[in-house]
Amino acid sequence: MTELLAEAPDAHLSEAPKVSGLSLSVAEPDAILVLGGEAKDKTFSKAIKSALRVDLPDPGGQSGRQRVLIWQGFGRWLLYCHSSGAAALAGLQKSMGPEAAVSDVSDAFFAVEIEGPLLRDLLAMGCSVDCSAGVMPSGSSAVLRFAELPATLIVTGRESAIILVERASKGYVWAWLSRATGLLA
Numbered sequence: 001m002t003e004l005l006a007e008a009p010d011a012h013l014s015e016a017p018k019v020s021g022l023s024l025s026v027a028e029p030d031a032i033l034v035l036g037g038e039a040k041d042k043t044f045s046k047a048i049k050s051a052l053r054v055d056l057p058d059p060g061g062q063s064g065r066q067r068v069l070i071w072q073g074f075g076r077w078l079l080y081c082h083s084s085g086a087a088a089l090a091g092l093q094k095s096m097g098p099e100a101a102v103s104d105v106s107d108a109f110f111a112v113e114i115e116g117p118l119l120r121d122l123l124a125m126g127c128s129v130d131c132s133a134g135v136m137p138s139g140s141s142a143v144l145r146f147a148e149l150p151a152t153l154i155v156t157g158r159e160s161a162i163i164l165v166e167r168a169s170k171g172y173v174w175a176w177l178s179r180a181t182g183l184l185a
Contacts, residue, residue, distance in 0.1 A: 013174045019185045022118040024177055027111035027162055033079040034072075035092075037100030047095040052079070062141045068154060070141040078152060080111075080162070110170035112177060115160045118184050123153070123161070125180050133158055147176040 013026065037044035039056050048056055054063035056077065063069045068080045093102045114122060123131035126146045131153070136142065140155045149172070152164040165173050 013171070019116075019118070019181050022114070022116040022122060022181055022184060024174075024181060025113045025115075027113040029081055029106070029111055031079070031081040031104060032106045032109050032111075032164070033081070034103045034105050035069075035077045035079055035096075035100070036075055036103075037096055038075055041097065041099065043095075043097035044100045047092060047097070047100070048077075050095065051092045057141075060140060060142060062139055062154065068141075068156075070152065070154060072143050072152065078164075080154060080164070108167055109164045110167045110173065112163050112165075112173065113160070114163065114177075115157075117159055119159050119161060121184055122177070122180055125183070126176070127151075127153075129153075131155075147173055149173065 035048070039045060045056055048054070048069070052064060052067055052069060054067075054069055057063045057069055057071045059071050061071060066082050068082070070078045070080065072078050093100070096102070120131055120133060123146075127144050129142055129144045130136070131142075136153075136155050138155055138157045142153045144151060144153060146153065146163055146165070149165050149169050154162040154164070156162060163173075
């Protein structure tokens with residue numbers, strides 16, 4: 001079993017193609033958590049505000065910078081922690097009340113950072129959602145299908161975004177992104 005763990009988790013991925021105007025890289029968040037609870041529940045929303053220093057975002061929105069809170073559906077938010085996120089959230093479950101839940105799903109997801117002026121073109125190739133800057137500006141997010149797979153899109157800037165997919169699909173998504181990036185060259 002030790003031999004399996006000796007290899008870096010993304011070592012088998014091919015090198016991302018070098019294309020002017022676009023860069024792909026494997027993102028390595030500190031933690032990815034799913035928070036469940038009712039937005040109307042004062043205990044839940046106060047605990048989130050206290051721990052993250054942000055309000056619960058509305059559909060299509062996100063809150064925060066180092067710890068990005070994303071609406072994913074009724075009573076469900078995804079917390080993407082760029083850094084120092086997990087330690088700061090240790091007591092969150094207790095403070096949210098008995099009806100709420102926190103689940104660490106870090107190992108379940110594969111994250112890819114995409115940057116460059118061709119970002120919106122690449123997104124248009126991968127999904128049917130209008131991802132233009134006017135419709136999805138920095139600070140937007142969406143639960144959608146990307147490259148025919150369920151995904152979460154986090155728009156971090158005018159020319160930058162993170163795509164989250166299930167870890168089991170990482171080889172397919174990386175290959176799809178590599179081919180699509182090559183077509184944009």
